[in-house]
Amino acid sequence: xxxxxxxxxxxxxxxxxxxxxxxxxxxxxxxxxxxxxxxxxxxxxxxxxxxxxxxxxxxxxx
Amino acid sequence: xxxxxxxxxxxxxxxxxxxxxxxxxxxxxxxxxxxxxxxxxxxxxxxxxxxxxxxxxxxxxxxxxxxxxxxxxxxxxxxxxxxxxxxxxxxxxxxxxxxxxxxxxxxxxxxxxxxxxxxxxxxxxxxxxxxxxxxxxxxxxxxxxxxxxxxxxxxxxxxxxxxxxxxxxxxxxxxxxxxxxxxxxxxxxxxxxxxxxxxxxxxxxxxxxxxxxxxxxxxxxxxxxxxxxxxxxxxxxxxxxxxxxxxxxxxxxxxxxxxxxxxxxxxxxxxxxxxxxxxx
Numbered sequence: 619x620x621x622x623x624x625x626x627x628x629x630x631x632x633x634x635x636x637x638x639x640x641x642x643x644x645x646x647x648x649x650x651x652x653x654x655x656x657x658x659x660x661x662x663x664x665x666x667x668x669x670x671x672x673x674x675x676x677x678x679x680x
Numbered sequence: 681x682x683x684x685x686x687x688x689x690x691x692x693x694x695x696x697x698x699x700x701x702x703x704x705x706x707x708x709x710x711x712x713x714x715x716x717x718x719x720x721x722x723x724x725x726x727x728x729x730x731x732x733x734x735x736x737x738x739x740x741x742x743x744x745x746x747x748x749x750x751x752x753x754x755x756x757x758x759x760x761x762x763x764x765x766x767x768x769x770x771x772x773x774x775x776x777x778x779x780x781x782x783x784x785x786x787x788x789x790x791x792x793x794x795x796x797x798x799x800x801x802x803x804x805x806x807x808x809x810x811x812x813x814x815x816x817x818x819x820x821x822x823x824x825x826x827x828x829x830x831x832x833x834x835x836x837x838x839x840x841x842x843x844x845x846x847x848x849x850x851x852x853x854x855x856x857x858x859x860x861x862x863x864x865x866x867x868x869x870x871x872x873x874x875x876x877x878x879x880x881x882x883x884x885x886x887x888x889x890x891x892x893x894x895x896x897x898x899x900x901x902x903x904x905x906x907x908x909x910x911x912x913x914x915x916x917x918x919x920x921x922x923x924x925x926x927x928x929x930x931x932x933x934x935x936x937x938x939x940x941x942x943x944x945x946x947x948x949x950x951x952x953x954x955x956x957x958x959x960x
Binding site: 645647653654655657658661662665668671672673 | 758759762763764777781784785788789790792793888892
């Protein structure tokens with residue numbers, strides 16, 4: 619699951635870059651750069667990295 | 681927009697964002713009832729709305745400052761540790777993170793098209809009536825259920841469900857706090873816990889949405905209303921703080937039904953006026 623989390627993080631960061639560069643328009647009302655979309659996907663990327671750090675599982679500290 | 685209109689809208693936003701009566705619905709219907717000609721696409725008005733949301737979000741952060749400090753500390757500690765612990769604040773923090781993802785996705789992708797499509801007074805009134813029945817149904821189903829559970833006993837899928845329920849508030853007339861409190865009740869939470877979770881869950885969404893729009897406040901076209909925006913931000917914040925203080929006390933011993941009746945009566949009245957072409 620760590621690999622899945624890492625791959626998801628990479629995909630989300632790439633999508634964020636594409637939105638902020640204005641190269642991706644999916645789900646956007648107007649053409650151009652989409653900072654909101656980029657921030658959202660950057661946050662999802664960061665959360666995927668956190669998931670990877672947690673070992674991609676529900677293990678608990680003792 | 682006159683100063684009186686601006687300050688009335690600020691009070692309306694601060695109160696109705698947290699009361700389960702739909703702030704968006706009220707900011708469409710009240711100006712229509714008062715025959716104000718508010719241009720919602722005007723940069724001045726958009727900047728003003730950003731300021732109101734910022735004030736509301738800051739009020740929520742201030743009201744739950746101690747909770748947020750504990751939650752953020754617990755989240756950072758868990759990331760550093762790389763493992764989850766049994767700390768209730770940490771569990772609550774991750775539930776809020778998981779619950780925020782669906783509404784953030786729905787908001788970013790669907791907010792603008794949905795609001796363009798459902799902007800008329802008649803449709804907003806209908807959704808306000810639907811909002812009333814959501815609250816009545818939530819209360820009826822909650823009373824049938826036996827027992828209750830604590831906030832930190834929610835599961836990750838429960839967090840997603842409550843988060844998705846907030847997405848219904850993209851429809852003008854459906855309340856964000858109403859739908860998420862009902863979702864919490866249906867998952868077995870008590871009214872006070874469901875309301876607290878709803879307000880905590882709303883904070884990052886409202887704060888992020890307003891922070892991302894802050895540049896609109898400094899656009900040249902918005903400079904004319906900078907003083908109104910600043911005053912509106914403060915007034916909306918004070919009203920939101922008073923509202924959340926009132927509602928957290930209210931839900932210790934009361935339920936959603938009075939708000940349901942209000943939405944039903946106000947929504948029906950506005951629908952009648954819209955169908956009679958008195959308001960548009």
